[in-house]
Amino acid sequence: MLEVANLSVNYGSIEAVRDISFQVPEGKIVTLIGANGAGKTTTLSSISGLLRPGRGKIIFQGQDITRWPTDQIVRAGLAQVAEGRAILSPLTVAENLELGAFVRRDRAAIRQDIDRIYGQFPRLAERRSQLAGSLSGGEQQMLAIGRALMAQPKMLLLDEPSMGLAPIIINQVFEIIRQINEQGTTVLLVEQNANKALKIADYAYVMESGRVTFQGTAEEVRSSTHVVEAFLGKG
């Protein structure tokens, strides 16, 4: 569904991503794992059009989207939940969710989706008329995920969905990711919590200093001694 070929991205003189290639097949969950500064977020930002790649191609459903503007990429069905939330603080929770559906026209279905998200995150339902800026950090993270789902994307890019969430909510969030994947949304997941990510992913790519250094099914990656030492720790 998504194919990244020979992608390189520079920040000034620093090469953050060096010639990486990977694929996300339709209906699967693929995870990118790696240490801080390995280039995972940079890769996601290039896919969603927020950064301009130096070289390489990004193909989404057969179309070359490499130089498309972000809004057009979202319309094509590729939505991102950015690291650091980026919720719209002066708007209410409900308004943030409605804006997530900005590219859609089916009003009745939008209402249903909002209710479904309230069902998944009861905390957001309690605070639906509160300003998003007054939510706690973890609640903002829930809102950011909910808002991305509102675009009904064919494919969802998630940048550290578990960041700042209590253990009890992290389990819920991964369960929700599994559910939306079962309902047909393809997922590309960047996560520091590699153990959790590998539990739900079908396939994984490991990034180190801007390169893909290992890839395989989630099971293969989990059993690679190299990966275990570098990222998973003893746990």
Add this chain to the structure above:
Amino acid sequence: MRTKRTVGVYLRYILYGLLAVSLAAYAIYFTQNPNVNDLNRFLINAILGLSIFVTLNTGLLSLANAGFMAIGAYSSAILVAKVGLPLFLSLPLAMLICGIVGLLIGLPVLRLTDVYLAISTLGFGEIVRVIIVTTPDLTGGATGANLSTGFPFERMRQTETWMLVLFLAFLIYLFYWLDRSKTGRALRAIRQNSGAAATMGINVVYYRNLAFVMSAVIAGAAGVFYAHQIGSIDNNDFRFSKAVDILSYGVLGGTTHWFGPILGAGLLTVLPVSLREVFGTSVAFFTQLPVIINGLALLLVVIFLPGGLFQPSRYRHKEMPINEAEIADDVAVSKESPPLVEGEAVGPPADALPLLELHDVTRTFGGITAVDNISFGIPQGIICGLIGPNGSGKTTLLNLITGIYHPNRGRILLSGRDITGLPPHLIAKLGIGRTYQNIRLFNDMTVLENVVVGHHARIKTNLFTTWLRLPQERRQEALARQEALGLLKRLGLLGFASQPASKLSYGDQRRVEIARALALHPALLLLDEPAAGMNDVETALLAEFILTLKRQGYTVVVIEHHIDLIMQVSNEIIVLNFGKKIAQDVPVEVQQNAQVVEAYFGQE
């Protein structure tokens, strides 16, 4: 966005080219007709550019400069023409008057920011004009200060080019060193994130007022030279449009470096002169051409080069390579080592008295009780974990302890001293350092500069030591830099020292925040989700680092959802739920507390 950047690059070339061409044209014209009026006008405008720079560089959108320029011009005109003082005496007096007025205006007005500040300062400028118009006996009123109102020209035409060059050079000297000093860093920090600046111990209100007064004094000086350049002044010279002109020097030239507004003033002053000389004034269209070109240039810069024409890389450590020997080994983190400030007391020895105490602290927002009647004590030298579901009030509690919010009820004590209701910068100075859940670094500064800002409260220098280049200035600056490098080394960030903070990954930015907070030598360190964005290996390293801090005598409160980290480092854990404390105990007990398991861990 992409094309925008490319256009910006070309626009910069075009404008620099335009400036070069007009300078050349002006030079040719000047050799043929050596009239210094235009040159003097540029120099005065450059001084005005520096006056708007001080406020913009502090994040203050003030349009009061035209008003202060008027005050300076009229004060000096009256002192010279009517009282009979020489110009060189009237200059400091007029500047003093502007400074006093600036202080009186600034104290109330600087509570406002952004558009509100702009509107109210514009109002100030208009009030100055109204006062001038309604006091004809003193100022000449609506007809202005000229021969007909008893201001003799021969006394009022004394501005010479050399005076302006000298004065501008003097200002550049001041700005050059200001930029490299504690004060300059504080001003820049306030512009980038006033909240984080306050938790570094920076008194935001004080520095905003300082910048406003400096701006007023410089604008006043420009007014003095202006009055004695033209020989007659009129209240119409200081209208709204003058304030906008001055602002446009900064907007066009750039507001992150003092050279920007000088460049802006140059372009906006010299270009019209050259055009006038090339096209003459006979055809009406050409007399309007400078206005059109200036307007167009301004518009294009705002759209394609936000931040202005001259935006040098702040990352001057490229020129200043880091010398290994310069790095203070462990100095910053070790409490036993000699402190930065000569004679500064090293933290108190561990004793039975709790370092931090909360008594019945409550804070509500609208109808929601975010923190509900919480009491606890944290003894010196321990690590206390603070956990709880999302929205349970953990960050709010940290904001209450650091003075960002004040409790509705209850008291907060640090080493037995009541700190309830104190502003954040004082609480920071008393020894509470913190990091933020939503990272708040100074993004336009390098990683190293961020940590040096953290030293603010402990660097004992001031504007006099800065400008007189006293030995103390160099010593303190060098020490702060060494300590900051030492801290970066400890946190494994030395390789990033000269990079802009915003370019680092999330996890690395969190470590920079910890280094910056440690620069304060805080008795109590509050970490708000320090491991968010770190993987398990990095989290384990962080845990070890936190344990090192404990061995060195720091007391630490950690909010974290990485439960392994909390269990590993904490001596004690406090659990919040719905704003209430539901448990406070040693880790093993907390892990088995049924209430905590239900609210926080969930069933695996």
